Amino acid sequence: MIFLTIGTHEPFDRLVRAVDVWADQTALKHEIFAQIVSPASGAYRPKNFETVTHLPPAEYEARISQADLIVSHAGMGSILTAFTHGKPIVIMPRRGHLRETRNDHQYTTVKNLTKRPMLFVAEDETRFSTVMDQAIENIASGTPQLLSPVADKDFTDALHHFLISSTKR
Numbered sequence: 633m634i635f636l637t638i639g640t641h642e643p644f645d646r647l648v649r650a651v652d653v654w655a656d657q658t659a660l661k662h663e664i665f666a667q668i669v670s671p672a673s674g675a676y677r678p679k680n681f682e683t684v685t686h687l688p689p690a691e692y693e694a695r696i697s698q699a700d701l702i703v704s705h706a707g708m709g710s711i712l713t714a715f716t717h718g719k720p721i722v723i724m725p726r727r728g729h730l731r732e733t734r735n736d737h738q739y740t741t742v743k744n745l746t747k748r749p750m751l752f753v754a755e756d757e758t759r760f761s762t763v764m765d766q767a768i769e770n771i772a773s774g775t776p777q778l779l780s781p782v783a784d785k786d787f788t789d790a791l792h793h794f795l796i797s798s799t800k801r
């Protein structure tokens with residue numbers, strides 16, 4: 633199952649439409665379930681998959697656990713959720729110049745995470761179908777890499793050392 637989540641605050645028609653177009657055109661049909669915020673009047677409504685506007689936390693967690701692939705905006709909450717569950721994720725950033733968000737922080741996030749295993753980046757809707765196809769191909773051959781819920785010990789030791797040495801100056 634592919635789980636699409638766009639965050640809880642703003643609609644993201646560009647991503648919802650890109651998933652819908654891909655679902656319509658792909659040769660292999662996949663079950664897709666989406667959690668999208670209440671669409672504004674005139675917002676894009678997908679034709680090829682089920683959507684809900686809200687999921688209780690337990691059901692959201694269950695959908696994440698069931699998913700073979702997560703598709704999301706480039707919000708850190710969604711990205712970290714995928715990583716901690718060992719799930720591959722396709723992300724497409726909201727863009728400030730399109731008024732999908734206040735600035736391009738999601739685009740910057742994407743630029744800093746591009747080499748991460750099991751993370752597939754579609755910088756915009758023109759690249760989305762190709763990236764989705766690559767993600768689907770890689771799912772079978774990929775080994776989940778769980779992100780620890782706690783920071784790496786070497787990192788925390790280095791941070792501790794830095795903080796202690798900074799206070800002694």
